[in-house]
Amino acid sequence: xxxxxxxxxSLNDLESKSFVKRMEIRLHLLMCKHxxxxxxxxxxxxxxxxxxxxxxxxxxxxxxLEEKIIKRLEDPKDKH
Amino acid sequence: xxxxxxxxxSGEQFLKKLHQRDSELLKDLIHHYTPVLTxxxxxxxxxxxxxxxxxxxxxxxxxxxAPRFEGRSHIRTFLFGILYNKVFEWRxxxxxxxxxxxxxxxxxxxxxxxxxxxxxxCDPEEFxxxxxxxxxxxxxxxxxxxxxxxxxxxxxxxxxxxxxICKILEVSVTHLGVLMFRARNKLRECIERASKE
Numbered sequence: 634x635x636x637x638x639x640x641x642x643s644l645n646d647l648e649s650k651s652f653v654k655r656m657e658i659r660l661h662l663l664m665c666k667h668x669x670x671x672x673x674x675x676x677x678x679x680x681x682x683x684x685x686x687x688x689x690x691x692x693x694x695x696x697x698l699e700e701k702i703i704k705r706l707e708d709p710k711d712k713h
Numbered sequence: 714x715x716x717x718x719x720x721x722x723s724g725e726q727f728l729k730k731l732h733q734r735d736s737e738l739l740k741d742l743i744h745h746y747t748p749v750l751t752x753x754x755x756x757x758x759x760x761x762x763x764x765x766x767x768x769x770x771x772x773x774x775x776x777x778x779a780p781r782f783e784g785r786s787h788i789r790t791f792l793f794g795i796l797y798n799k800v801f802e803w804r805x806x807x808x809x810x811x812x813x814x815x816x817x818x819x820x821x822x823x824x825x826x827x828x829x830x831x832x833x834x835c836d837p838e839e840f841x842x843x844x845x846x847x848x849x850x851x852x853x854x855x856x857x858x859x860x861x862x863x864x865x866x867x868x869x870x871x872x873x874x875x876x877x878i879c880k881i882l883e884v885s886v887t888h889l890g891v892l893m894f895r896a897r898n899k900l901r902e903c904i905e906r907a908s909k910e
Binding site: 646671673681 | 739744747748751761764776830836841845847854866875887890894900904
């Protein structure tokens with residue numbers, strides 16, 4: 634049976650784990666409140682950071698940047 | 714097949730047009746990928762001004778090398794590779810990822826010899842309250858190394874597949890796991906340790 638420490642490490646490359654290993658991980662998470670709290674923390678980090686990056690700049694910034702890039706592209710005088 | 718018809722940006726037609734620097738195709742690419750490149754550059758911790766400059770450079774390079782693009786990897790992977798190189802050039806102080814990171818011994822201390830939690834994670838509700846504070850998030854994110862930021866950003870925020878991230882960062886799958894372990898746990902520890910305001 635997989636330990637908490639092993640589980641925490643395994644969560645970082647789940648895709649490389651065998652089916653059996655992934656089942657063991659799932660089972661452990663069902664039974665261990667500490668590890669499931671840890672997993673919940675990672676989910677929270679994912680969500681809050683997504684919000685953070687979305688707020689970082691506006692759509693206007695993006696549109697303006699696109700326009701500038703295309704303008705440069707079309708300007709024959711502009712040497713890259 | 715019109716150039717704006719297919720958004721797969723691959724195949725013979727695509728390569729042919731790219732080699733010719735077809736302006737409709739280039740505009741299409743710019744429109745399609747600038748948002749994700751911009752977010753990734755912010756994800757690397759650059760200021761708005763630097764982000765603009767770097768993303769401009771990515772497109773300059775693409776236009777330059779377009780006739781030689783062989784299509785061995787997808788154009789998206791290629792663009793991110795350029796971005797990553799530009800950012801590293803830009804931030805010359807960026808250190809190479811070390812053999813070890815202090816977070817590793819911090820994590821060791823969290824467990825006992827049997828591998829069970831000695832100092833368990835706090836209640837998720839408490840954790841959420843702290844994580845919702847934008848200033849704290851920003852402060853904790855700054856503690857990550859460049860590679861850790863990029864790996865975290867591409868995997869957790871963009872949801873890119875590991876194989877693509879490995880190609881972009883030029884690391885093995887194992888090393889990506891190490892970067893993810895360090896990034897996630899540094900963030901988690903930093904947030905959890907913050908005192909409640």
